[in-house]
Amino acid sequence: MLEVRNLNKKFGDAHVVRDLNFEVHKGEILGFLGPNGAGKTTTMKMITCFISLTSGEVRVDGLDVRTNDLVTRKKIGYLPESTPLYNDMTIQEYLSFVGEVRGLKGARLASRIDEMSQVCSLGSMKNRQIGKLSKGFRQRVGLAQAMIHDPDLLILDEPTSGLDPNQIVEIRQLIKRVGKEKTVVYCSHILPEVSATCSRILIINNGAIVAQGTPDELTAHSSSGGRYIVKVKADQATAESKFGAIPGVSGTTVGALSGDWLQVNVFSDEKQDIGDRIFKCAVDNGWSLSELKRESATLEDVFTQLTRGQ
């Protein structure tokens, strides 16, 4: 549905997007993740033909956006970062304006507006002036605007910024529902957002892709090993030396809990689970064990690892 090949963008000397390559297929929700200023918004603006590309190629449904821009723009629904809307119009006026510009008319336009206000729960607010709406409603109007013409490709630039947790959940569910039939590109710098909604994630930093894959793949690829949290009843010094001697363990820290309980953090470099060895060690020494848990690297760790200090 969307193909991006060797995409580059330079603003004078600043190389904002470097050799970006990716594809998004129908029915996929792609999370486009990166810290602020990584080039996410610039990439989205190039896909939507707002700015031109320095070099490379963007194809929407097989059509080049440079030569067929009026056609590709019809296939795209776009919600820009700051949700720009005309403040002096009502929701109804605004949606029918967008629909008309998008080429809808008559009964089809009316039914699309009804459908969008239902999907985005705008029903009772239709005659409110946009300038007087709360942030959450503005965001929903922005989404309704992006979907009014039933586009194949939906590009959402930080659609949940500034929303409260309940609204975030609502918008997320809405995007998931839409993503079943459409192609969605979802830009964000908030990780839990993306890991909760997207089927595939692309992490960019300084304009280049640093990692991509499903959320599980990304966490598995993380270079950091595991951390095991163990709660045992044992003598502090013995516990430290015995756990430290387990093959594959790179270090331990021990802290005393109430009673005779100890909390031992066991660090390992190995990708494979060494929980069984830790358990065996405790059993061999006759210690009571109340907790043994592996903390694998979260997506958050992957993200900070990949985007820090470059």
Added chain:
Amino acid sequence: MNSQTVLSIFKKEFKAYFLSPIAYVFTTVYLVVTNFLFFQGFFLMNQADMRGYFGLLPWVFLIFVPAITMRIWAEEKKLKTLELLLTWPVSDFEVVLAKFLASFCFLSLSVLLSITVPITIMILGKPDMGPIIGGYLGALLMGAAYLAIGLWVSSITENQIVAFIVGVVVTFGFFIVGNTFVTMAAPSWLVPVLSYIGLGNHFDSVGRGVVDSRDIIYYVSIIGFFLFLNVRSIESRKWE
């Protein structure tokens, strides 16, 4: 060109004038100021014509027209709605055209509201209708040229105040170069060029009731030129 999109943007732009109080304020101020200035001298002159009225318009438009055009692009840039508008399936030219036509209709409406002036004159005397109709035609043509300039100025800034002031300065520049006290000081070979470029010079003859095709061509080319610059300045976002 897609006429439905042009029409829908036109309707939206035209309605936008009436959604904010600015339009009402400016139209009222325009009507009060022109009527006041005109009728001050009207009874002293004791002549049933509107030459005095049309003589005011090039000056009044200097303030009034940039006030109409200042927000058209500057506001879209400031609110970033332009970012969305230009990703819809519309060409840059269609947007420019729709915005220009909407501002022209608004200006025409304001100018037509001054119909009370010829009505008053008709009640008081027997004016020659030719120069009055010609004057209105000329006023609309000249106003459209001012609008095209103001629209272009609005597209190069995101600050409405800057758009207004620069708009006044640029239209004043175009107006003044053809004026006698500039052409008197200019080298003689430049005089015909300057007096041709001057925005007001072509208005005088139309205002006398003489509709000359050269004047119409002049205004249409000024409008075309500035709308072209306008399309280019909207496109310039792609040049970086």
